[in-house]
Amino acid sequence: MTDLDLDDRAMEEHLLEAIHREDGLAIADVLDPLPYSDALRLLLNLPEHDRDHAFALMPAQLAAEMVEEAPSEMAATLVAHMIPAKAAEVLDELGSDVQADVVAEMEEADADAVLGEMEDEHAEDVRRLIAYPEGTAGALMTAEAFSFPQEATVGTVLRRLASEDEDFERYRGQHPYMVDDAGRPVGVVSLRGLLTAKRSMHLSEIMIAPLSVSVETPLETLENIFDEHPFLGLPVVEADGRLAGSLSRLAVDEALAERAESESLRRQGVFGDELRSMPTLVRSRRRLAWLSANIVLNIIAASVISAYEETLAAVIAIAVFLPMVSDMSGCSGNQAVGVTMRELSLGLVRPADAVRVWLKEVSVGAMNGVALGILIGIVAWAWKGNPWLGLVIGAALAFNTVLAVSIGGVVPLLLKRLGQDPAAASGPLLTTITDMAGFFLVLSLASLAMPLLV
Incomplete structure (x- = not known):
């Protein structure tokens, strides 16, 4: 047995002891120092009862990190085995796109129970994302978009950037989008432009026209757009032009990689996100x-x-x-x-x-x-x-x-x-x-x- 095997065995024993003592902080102490992939592997190697108990006990933020690391089907299983209130607390730590991926894989009754415990606004965002066809901009985007009225000043945006608002984390470094009274994106401002402009200037004075995509734009077209332009993200609009959310280059790259992997597995007779930790x-x-x-x-x-x-x-x-x-x-x-x-x-x-x-x-x-x-x-x-x-x-x-x-x-x-x-x-x-x-x-x-x- 190698030193690595001994380390895994020791950590597993410490983890089981913490679970049996029902000590959520001790569980976090074992898992926090590990890379997310190693922590998830350690959890999935546990008997199902102990694994589910660990997720019920650990802090919501740590559970969310494990859920985000897991493939969507396994993530849905982990969330479905939590009580709805804890599941909602865990999902609230994730972006709306990840929430939608997880909830979409759950049984309808389990999904409704969890959504019923979430804040109404967040639950509505998840339901909206799930409704878009798979492989489209609507299904891949995040419902959160960093937007301001075009009459706002540069100082307003900078104060928001410097704030400690937890919701700001959901924007993931998006460029600010300017919207008109009807909620349609009419401009975008680079972060560099914000830092070099006078704080009293209106956003309409420094913004440029944005390139947007429809919620129905397919993955192949999105790939071509990001290949042709050096954008890190794009605003996504509904059929009437209203801002629906934001799509990142990373989300498109991940979707392309997942599709390639899925097609390769299907050609070998493996369907879905099969893992050996499944029943x-x-x-x-x-x-x-x-x-x-x-x-x-x-x-x-x-x-x-x-x-x-x-x-x-x-x-x-x-x-x-x-x-x-x-x-x-x-x-x-x-x-x-x-x-x-x-x-x-x-x-x-x-x-x-x-x-x-x-x-x-x-x-x-x-x-x-x-x-x-x-x-x-x-x-x-x-x-x-x-x-x-x-x-x-x-x-x-x-x-x-x-x-x-x-x-x-x-x-x-x-x-x-x-x-x-x-x-x-x-x-x-x-x-x-x-x-x-x-x-x-x-x-x-x-x-x-x-x-x-x-």
Whole structure:
């Protein structure tokens, strides 16, 4: 056992002692010195009862830090296990965007109970953020915006900046936005501009016109805007132009990273924010839904081999190359899937572009298929001394590579058109079809060339 393991064990024992004594300050003493990720890991390794008891006892600010560190689904579980009054106290320490992410993952009854304990204004902000479609500016923004009437003076803003108002923390360093009488943003002032202007000047004298985005602006468009402009944040407006909140560059970057991670996990059959601290039955049920479907797909692929048992028995060397042909073709297909998924996320292709995508993939697949076919054909020829075996294996790989990239490039677009999740379904379809096609091509070509192979 390493020194690190011993330290973890000692901290866990101290933490459990504090929990059993119901000493919230002692719990904080154990967790406060640790990075948030280490503190959360220590808590999640506890039995569920002790973990929930720890969150009930610890100071609200510390609990909020742990909730913010956790993935949204786990954070929702932690909050839902608190009594509503404590849960509301913890959420009140977080920004409205994090509050909305957590509450959105909770069961409706639990969410209503917690929102009922929150201040009316904050609860209304959370309900408003949850109502916006996922992946839009409205869903990613914070409801709090640092705004002033355009008639206000520079001194007014500076006094607010220098105040000890706790609510100011919610603005997270936003630039001040100027709004008109109807609440529409009409200007923005940089912090540098505030510091260099006379305190008696009106904001309207130093403000510049802001670039704003609608609450309905999708994530792909937001990514492009922040790529083109060096803004740290943008005002978000409702359909009528009223200021709805503020969107930070960090929120967009985090959303893009989460989407990429989620798509990668779905391609591997992991759905949702699975963590090993979750109930075993829940984790098992989620994985079985994927694995059960794969059993059927693999039976179909195996049936192709069964139909050519005589060919395999006559030329046993073919069996060595079957997994190579299917695997190499699958790799080529996954490259095509990756490119299509990226172009879909960037808005560069649509389902209507399927034919154009297919033509481009076929040309790449043909070139790579021929090159790979020649390589594996030479290997097969050199190994068994039979050029016809090399031709069969090489031709099968070439044709299967073209098929694989065609499927990989087009299937995500077709699934998108049908309203299905292309990230989750493209992988299994590609794997099954390339396996079946690879087995069929190798075995059928071998059957036709049987007199030349034996």
